[in-house]
Amino acid sequence: MSEFTTESAIFLGLDTGGTYTDAVLWSEQRGVIAKAKSLTTRHDLSVGISGAVKRIIAETSVNPAEIRLVSMSTTLATNALVEGQGGRIVLVMVGFSKADLEKADLGTALGSDPVIFIPGGHDVYGRAQPFDTSALSEALPQLMREVTGFAVCAYFAVRNPEHEIAVRDLVRRETGLPVTCSHELSAKLNGPRRALTTVLNARLIAMIDRLVAATEGFLDGSGIHAPLMVVRGDGALVSAVFARHRPIETILSGPAASLVGARYMTGLDNAIVSDIGGTTTDVAVLNKGRPRLDPNGATVGGFRTMVEAVAMHTFGLGGDSEVSLDDNAMVPGIKLGPRRLVPLSLLAANHGSLVIDHLMRQAKAGTAGRLDGRFALLTGVPAQMASGLSKNEAELYGRITTEPQPLDRLLSSISQATTVNRLVARGLVHLSGFTPSDACHVLGLQNNWNAEAARYGAILYARRKDGAGRPLCDTPEEVSHRTYDALIRRSSEVVLETVFAEDGLEGPETVASPLVQRALTGQSGIAGAKLDIDRPLIGLGASAPVYYPAVGDMLGTECIVPVDTDVANALGAVVGQVRVSVEAHISQPAEGIFRVMAGEIVRDFQIEEESMAFAETTLEHQVAQLALEAGTDEAQISITRDVSAATVEDQRKFIEAVVIATASGRPRIAH
Template structure:
């Protein structure tokens, strides 16, 4: 396929987020051709995907057959781990003991899922211990009907995976269920942490399988016959089949795609990237054109995994953050988040005049009410999700509908405030109220929803009392300006927390210090400090143009908000490259013997140079096959050698060698 053919080819990028599904059509020659958003439909993901994709195909007037590659990023795996979702699995531990379950959070991750211990595994040099899978074989007929898949972890499987492979083949033969082996996911030592990563991967297989199947089904119906790629947590692309087998690698896929998209849109190799959504702000650092990766493995849902992913810091701050008052001060300040509310402007845009009527009624009341400007409505999840509610919670939930109701009419007592908070945390109910998005509608910085509802919400918020019993603000414009300023200040602080932490400092404590706070406020004194950041700030997200120029001004740093910032994730999904890596390890069990351990290949040599030559050629073949499986036909392969040796009495003594092969290339596109 010629370079000109690739340049003209149209690519479809998708980002399936928790709230919105974004779609973008792009080509190397024309850049962004069309873009659209649709609400993510969790009960059937293909509905949200079709809403966004059909809109851009119609806008761009392209034929489905013209699309040569489809690539997507997703936060579904991340959200599932955070929310504790996933299938029931069985863990097979080979050569480990009960005590190992207490390490790396493995016991917490397993919960009530079954675990089977069998003898076996290897030592650090890849030598086998006595292996016996008979107890597992007896348990398999019973387990087959109880679990959705298996996770297998053997002692030192990264040195020799033969026992994991033997158990994998046995489980496949007897159950036909999906199996994840730890050596397929990581080459790093630390068995319990590897087992944890394998457990989480096995849990996610069914969920990512549903996403891929929904996407493939939709593409097939629309006549789009093109390879489907998925963004990994380190920003690289892999084929959908590859991601189906290793779904754990898609955690932080969405943030990684946004970084790739930001670099593509700006051409910057070194930058701070801050992505503001409705609920959260994600901040990361771009170094030499690549996102910084977390050296200890990605942490999601409280579990530290062995997955290489972007070093992303997430803060509960967004355009839809709850606005509340800091009641501990005589002159209260504004606090934002971490809870998300449905903005009043959006609520009125979706539900019409009834919202306006209730807000107007509350504004006309002589005295301000504690529940003014607040509404609740059902989220619309299936009814079985409401199981296990207390009597009071169930009665309150029964009175609610998918139409919003004002809390001052819905709640009969103060105790029900706690009940509604629990319904929100269960994902059964949405709360609506005044947010920074509403403040921006009042100030004329946003006009996409209902500005009248936003203004009523600001009037009600301004009437709240401070410690001396005075109204918090005199006008809706004043409360809106203070809310906007609070979001700018907090956004500046989260950027600083991230960069201080990346420099090895305690980010939160450093930002809270009096000197840094004075510098942010521009307050002078005999002594003070001036903040300096060595690279520009890139603002991403649909609301970034509203906030981030002011954030850049407060930090004294150049701020860039790209034109297509609202679809950075979907764009990052199509402009990325396929990249995979494998490791080989060479040890010296006895002097004069060099043992190569490269995946499933274990071989001994008398000479060091012969062992390195074998390791390199084996790795090259293995990584080439893996790159083809991951979705590129012409991989570029590099091999890095890390050889450890010591000099004793003027003689060189070999200790160990690690070889890392990386293959990268353009994703395969349809002819």
């Protein structure tokens, strides 16, 4: 048996996307050893994971016991936020008023989920306000039957989290449900935005929990006894245990991993990276070998969170995007996304003649129906995720099965289409319909699923009427070409929106300008316009070879589609590092008092340098412990100080200080 070294150690990279689960075997010595894909199975994620891993192990002579580390990236959290999905939760606001719901889109994010206001919280120096949990205690017996978790946000909890901790302990003791506290996710001020981030985290816990549990169960059953890591949105790796409690940090996990993978595969330090999946297209810029982090926090699904993540621009555009018509014009244009549908070609590949028979029936009908080419089926999530449905929603949900049903038979009225959409938004039901992936099957650009179902879908879509009552297109090929062209055009626009935004311009407005639109279409009058981009475009994703050469042509820039582009995320997941950080704030509540607030520790000093030294020592212990939990035994720790002071009448006056400790290192591997 050969001697074990870190360089020869075999790592398994996984990426659980909205459509496919990818697996890659990699080592420092040999690079990519093998790769495989399997369809993501949302009702039981371990099925998709096991399909990809079993395929990869069957292709190689690797013994599962030889795998020393498993690392996973996922777009599940990103997709859930983009599609407005997640569990029903309660938000507990401590020391806030109802007016705060109007800030940072918090009310919009909360939707119809319940919120409870109780007195308490702290001031900027960490001093407590009167605290009373009686209203919460009274509501808990009823709430615990209606929700999947709790989000807690207290006023100035980043200065002193004791009231959040008290609420957390009470809720856990009385309900046993998961609780997310805002101080665990961000040390930044801005209560409503911190509350928003906490709400989204609480919604995602059940989903990420199922993913991690499914992966761990499969690995154990397969004889792979290695640490499991998850990629965060900033590209760093953390242990699965760590990610389970802070799933919001995995938003943009897949895209962040793809950037790490893109640089590894191409060796390029400066590039535009565009990763197209089934649900989203994620675009970012590589500068000097590193992705830029968004200083304001990641924006996903229209919500600005406090999650530190790659400055990634995420668009609801992918191979499985819903194809719809822009009915405002006499000649309607084709719109794509943001919602993902199960492509008809994929639905038929999984459910056979049942799908084809209904599509044929609809195609033979004399007139086009508004619900033609649409199916609904259960996602298969656990029953408790359906808590809090209205009577109409519960009745319709009870009639939907795991076998696809055509909407023209399932729904008794057009108004029920709204009810279906609400069930889709809750993550309980999948809709299937015509998508760009189907268009590519009709045009012969893809052949991995059922081309017959795709063709029937195109026939039905071509029969849709324009503003003058004429059919949209004459042939399935024509509607498929228009759909393909719409995806190329929109993909080019989202790349441009990103680069204009990186240059400090308003991305969408600049792209919509007549000159930029003229440059994209190649039209010119007396004056023409040409685009110039200073770096190549890297196209990532399984469908990148189908779309991205044409995108590069439209943008007039070199486009590189790497050999292993289809598993860029899974590859990026295994070549990254663990990185965590913590911070302390030092304020001056009164002359001569230096108050250190570091996580759950609040302590006063009379000498500035002593407060700084205490903050640094405290953070060093905290970040070392956090690094162990995050999955590295060899963390390098660095500490930075940012002191704000003013000079008044030649006297230096301390204002405040922020101390940040960062730990990074390679993940621990099984020996």
